[in-house]
Amino acid sequence: MRDIAKAAKVYHDTLGAEISATVRTADHGVSTVFITLPNTKIELLEPLGEGSPINKFLERNPDGGIHHLCYEVIDIRARANTLKHRARACLATASRNRRPWQAGAVPAPKDFCGTLVELEQA
Numbered sequence: 001m002r003d004i005a006k007a008a009k010v011y012h013d014t015l016g017a018e019i020s021a022t023v024r025t026a027d028h029g030v031s032t033v034f035i036t037l038p039n040t041k042i043e044l045l046e047p048l049g050e051g052s053p054i055n056k057f058l059e060r061n062p063d064g065g066i067h068h069l070c071y072e073v074i075d076i077r078a079r080a081n082t083l084k085h086r087a088r089a090c091l092a093t094a095s096r097n098r099r100p101w102q103a104g105a106v107p108a109p110k111d112f113c114g115t116l117v118e119l120e121q122a
Contacts, residue, residue, distance in 0.1 A: 002058060004033045004046040011035045011042070029053050043070075068116035076121040083117065 004022065011017040012035075020034040029052035035042040045067070047055050057067055073079040 002046060002062075002064075004031060004044040007044050007064065008033050008035060017042075024048060041070075068118055070118040070120050072120045072122045074122050076119050079119050083119070 008017075008019045012019050015037060018036040020036070022031050022033050024031045026048060029048050031046045031048060033044045033046075035044065045054050047058065054067065058064070071079075
């Protein structure tokens with residue numbers, strides 16, 4: 001999404017969602033806002049400049065869209081291991097900014113309909 005403030009307002013005004021503060025993460029090239037509903041958390045991303053890794057996604061999807069899904073799992077190490085072996089994809093290594101309970105995005109197009117998958121420890 002090129003304007004996360006505008007998108008966050010839609011979620012707030014139509015669904016009554018709680019909206020987080022915007023966080024700029026320069027080394028990832030994005031600003032993020034979390035939309036929180038009783039059973040859902042949505043992360044909105046906005047590029048920080050032309051070098052942002054999400055620019056190519058937005059070129060193909062100018063109105064935004066689903067880039068990846070995050071699943072909350074009980075045993076993150078076991079699920080990450082299963083994804084690595086069954087999806088034949090390498091689990092992204094944790095960066096210094098990644099929260100310790102996140103395993104990272106795993107490209108698994110055959111098993112997850114072309115959507116990147118991220119795991120989060122329950």
